[in-house]
Amino acid sequence: MAAIPAASYAQNATETLTSAAKLGEKGDYALAVEKIGEAFKLGKLDNAASSKAFLMRGEYHEKLGKTALALADYTNAVFMQGLSASERPRAVDGRKRVLTSLGVTDNDGGAKPLGATQSADAEPKSGSGGFFGGLFGGSSTSANAKPEATAPSGWSQGTQVTAAPSSAPTNDGPQAKAAPQTPTTVTKPPQQTTKLTPTPAVAAPATKPAQTAAVTDDAKQYNVLLASFDAEPQAQAELKRMASQLSGLLQGKKPEIVRYEKSGAVFFRVVAGPYQGRTLSTDVCENVKAKKVSCQVISR
Incomplete structure (x- = not known):
């Protein structure tokens, strides 16, 4: 190799x-x-x-x-x-x-x-x-490793942090189907036509994709990330502090430590959850941030 x-x-x-x-x-x-x-x-x-x-x-x-x-x-x-x-x-x-x-x-x-x-x-x-x-x-x-290749003094390279893809589909299909509905109402008897004459009714289908996206998103579960360490004792100490400081802000959930591996490195995350849907998870994070504590919504 x-x-x-x-x-x-x-x-x-x-x-x-x-x-x-x-x-x-x-x-x-x-x-x-x-x-x-x-x-x-x-x-x-x-x-x-x-x-x-x-x-x-x-x-x-x-x-x-x-x-x-x-x-x-x-x-x-x-x-x-x-x-x-x-x-x-x-x-x-x-x-x-x-x-x-x-x-x-x-x-x-x-x-x-x-x-x-x-x-x-x-x-x-x-x-x-x-x-x-x-x-x-x-x-x-x-930090003690001897340099074998010179690293740039500033990190302005083209590396990008890829945002997690939104779980909500765009759902353009329902809009295309909703448009023909207005001509079909013209063929109905006059009694029904008078009830459907207001043109603002056409705007109603436009809200359906957003509603559908919210339903799809809220069907998933999320955690909130409160802290992350490369040593478990530090994570344990932070867990105790968080449990006291954030009491009443986590919707009845208790913070816990989750072991996480990435690129061969091991981290110990302090998380709370799960929460049903991104909306609720985001609300919890906003309440936590009000206490000057870092918080981010993450997938389970």
Whole structure:
């Protein structure tokens, strides 16, 4: 079996980071974090790409309220020395913000990098950065891989995130059949013709495809995705927090952890469901987002 060139791994990892950036722009922070973890597990990222990935993930973790994880990512981004002049201040400022929110004093100026020169299971001995170094799971080791192919400094390639196809058919057929109905009413007796004379009746069939689509969509079941991690202990901790924070907002459903595999990477998703139909699932997500918690409707 022929070996896959290292450049292919680098390209796949960079494309995955491109997808993560697009998800972050749309506010899908939980899925964006999952994508970045997937890119780290693919490996073959150079120092600049790894630094930028840590910065992105730190910002998304901070938006999700996961300040400890955000601190670890910001610390790696700063001390790997791979950020550009415009990106580095974002990492430094982000690190200061989460340190303040955690009540930690950065006496030694940041201690040692968490992922640039040590393995995932080696815990630094000093500084707040060392305290949070073990929170990465397997993702920090991926950042140590020696570059074999140069990754672009920004992820503006043509990679597209393909939206899930709508489950509702367009149903153009019923409209074509509905149009001939008005001439047929002319041939009926005058008593019936007078009842059907108002022309607005023609507009009624136009609403049928939308109604049919809603019925088709609501016949399916969906879950809502609340968070995603590459380590089960983190997912368990988040599950406990979600159960308390979202009590009364999940229509009687309890959050649970679902193991999910993609491209050889394993993730642990915190989901709630199932819910009957996309309409109800979307309503649940909107209520959850009002509590500043990331939420996305996903198929079962």
